[in-house]
Amino acid sequence: MSQQKRVKRAISGWLILNKPYDMTSTQAVGKIKWLFEAKKAGHAGTLDPLATGILPIALGEATKTVPFVQDGTKIYEFDIAWGSATTTDDVEGEVIETSDHRPTEAELTDILPCFTGIITQIPPAFSAIKINGERAYDLARAGEKPDMPPREIEIEALEVLAHGAEISTLRVTCQKGTYVRALARDIAKKLGSVAHVSRLHRAAVGPFTQDDAVSIEYLEDYADSISRDQALRPIADALGHLDEVSLDQKQAQAVRMGNPALLLGRNAPISLEVAYATHKGDVLAIGRVEKGQFKPSRVILPDSAQRN
Known part of the structure; x- marks a missing residue:
């Protein structure tokens, strides 16, 4: 009998891998993608096969934030x-x-x-x-x-x-x-x-250090991909150096549809070159603030929306 095909999951977040010696960055991403049964994965900053250490790997919607980590110190x-x-x-x-x-x-x-x-x-x-x-x-x-x-x-x-x-x-x-x-x-x-x-x-x-890193062996000790999810870092961790714009429910609905949202309140920013919008702690989008409006350029979909 043929082996049953693995069902890939819509799972998003950052996995900070301590890449081992003699493994390419592409091989590392493939291994992590397989362990998490993830639909999509990418890395921020290639490491040579003979190099070890921090290789930030983005799963799912976190791939939209790769440039903000890759361009970091x-x-x-x-x-x-x-x-x-x-x-x-x-x-x-x-x-x-x-x-x-x-x-x-x-x-x-x-x-x-x-x-x-x-x-x-x-x-x-x-x-x-x-x-x-x-x-x-x-x-x-x-x-x-x-x-x-x-x-x-x-x-x-x-x-x-x-x-x-x-x-x-x-x-x-x-x-x-x-x-x-x-x-x-x-x-x-x-x-x-x-x-x-x-x-x-x-x-x-960027924002990730050796203290954040886990090894492939550590991840393999977990019984299944869902248990490994606790090793993931939230998408917001990649964006901490940017300005955060907190939205209410109505504003969040507009941004999720890719539309601008008018920012209200005395302390609302008028202009920001790059910022990210959140609602109740969840990252909704990356964009800019122009004339008091948050304008999304990359909408971050929740995992539930990716399953539909």
């Missing part, structure tokens, strides 16, 4: 392995250059200000950036040397956590678009050496 902890450069700037690539020079902790600390603030970075050749319509890593794997255009990135903080002759551990707080592998490469070059990233761990993405 990120924190990484990483190990720089001194003395060898690789084709991929990490342990996966072939060694292409070596150096006997090992910087001291003082030398390393002294040059970190050169890599904070808004700086210019050339992304690694083995990256997902598109060059003339093709992924850079596809070109690199085919033996080509893609011309990687420099880009401006913002690094808010960079500090040394531990230092050794062969490996140093650093923590970086940065904005979207930063390549930690390129950062390690450039730090080594500034110090007259070569290096690659031997360990990469993401400790935070």
